[in-house]
Amino acid sequence: QLQLQESGPGLVRSSETLSLTCSVSGGPISRSSYYWGWIRQPPGKGLEWIGSIYQSGTSYLNPSLRSRVTLSVDTSRNQFSLHLTVTAADTAVYYCARDADNSGSFDYWGQGALVAVSS
Amino acid sequence: QSALTQPPSASGSPGHSVTISCTGSSSGIDNFNYVSWYQQHPGKAPKLIIYEVIKRPSGVPDRFSGSRSGNTASLTVSGLQAEDEADYYCSSYVGRNNYVFGSGTKVTVL
Numbered sequence: 001q002l003q004l005q006e007s008g009p010g011l012v013r014s015s016e017t018l019s020l021t022c023s024v025s026g027g028p029i030s031r032s033s034y035y036w037g038w039i040r041q042p043p044g045k046g047l048e049w050i051g052s053i054y055q056s057g058t059s060y061l062n063p064s065l066r067s068r069v070t071l072s073v074d075t076s077r078n079q080f081s082l083h084l085t086v087t088a089a090d091t092a093v094y095y096c097a098r099d100a101d102n103s104g105s106f107d108y109w110g111q112g113a114l115v116a117v118s119s
Numbered sequence: 120q121s122a123l124t125q126p127p128s129a130s131g132s133p134g135h136s137v138t139i140s141c142t143g144s145s146s147g148i149d150n151f152n153y154v155s156w157y158q159q160h161p162g163k164a165p166k167l168i169i170y171e172v173i174k175r176p177s178g179v180p181d182r183f184s185g186s187r188s189g190n191t192a193s194l195t196v197s198g199l200q201a202e203d204e205a206d207y208y209c210s211s212y213v214g215r216n217n218y219v220f221g222s223g224t225k226v227t228v229l
Contacts, residue, residue: 039165039220046122047157047165047208047220060216095164104210104218105155105170112164 002026004096004110012086014119020082022096022110030055030075035099037106038071038082040092048092052099053080086117123148123209123221130227131199139224141192141209147219149190153212156185156194160205169194196226204228 008020022036029036037052051061053071061069065084073080084090093114097106124142131137141148141156148154154172157165167176169185172192182197192211196203209221 046223047210049210049218049220052218063215063217097164103153103155103171104212105153105167106157106165107167107170107176109164109166 002098002108004098004108006094006096006110006113008094008113008115010114011116011118014087014117016086018082018084018086018090018115018117020094020096020113020115022080022082024078024080024098028075029073029078029080033101035102036073036080037097037099039095039097039106040090041095041112042089042092049104050082050084050094052102054102086115088117088119091115091117121219123211123219125207125209125221125224127222128225128227130229131196132229133199133201135199136195136197137199137226138193138195139207139209139226141194141211141221143190143211143213143219147190147211147213148187148192150214151212153218154185154187154192155210156183156192157208157210158203158205159208165208199228201228 003025005023012018035052038050053059059071068085070083093112095112096110098108156169159165173185
């Protein structure tokens with residue numbers, strides 16, 4: 001059974017860079033045509049797609065966040081990561097997830113990591 | 120790209136049906152077959168229940184069904200059960216390698 005687990009700091013200062021890592025177990029991250037994505041949810045609000053990355057490192061980003069986000073992948077560690085330069089508006093639960101065929105259908109999700117941004 | 124529009128809330132009695140709409144203001148729902156629906160219980164990660172407009176992942180009851188008409192996608196939950204009470208989100212590919220989620224609908228089982 002595929003499992004995803006987010007890890008990273010729970011508190012970040014505004015203007016600093018948040019780095020979150022998603023560790024994947026139960027299957028290789030480099031398998032087949034899978035994409036790996038990040039989605040976030042501010043407290044009490046809806047979901048927002050941040051971006052997705054392929055095993056090759058090719059990434060697609062939400063245009064509204066593109067100037068502040070980079071994604072990376074480490075197939076040797078079976079991990080992928082999110083790097084975001086934050087403001088207070090970036091306080092949210094951050095989820096990593098698998099998109100099995102680059103269709104935006106995320107079928108496996110991590111449990112989520114709450115990140116608060118302080119000013 | 121603005122979020123897809125969903126009604127904030129919907130409700131139905133046990134055994135009855137509820138339908139949630141998801142409307143896009145620009146190309147996306149009507150141009151691509153990449154509409155998904157997610158169920159989210161409080162404090163939990165979302166769960167994929169519909170993908171590619173009408174398909175159900177393995178293990179999702181056939182009480183959940185998806186459809187589309189023009190730029191509006193819909194999710195119908197038939198035979199409502201207490202455990203169906205949750206937030207539901209649609210999402211769609213909108214072109215240029217960009218995905219958008221809906222605003223979310225809270226479903227209450229009366």
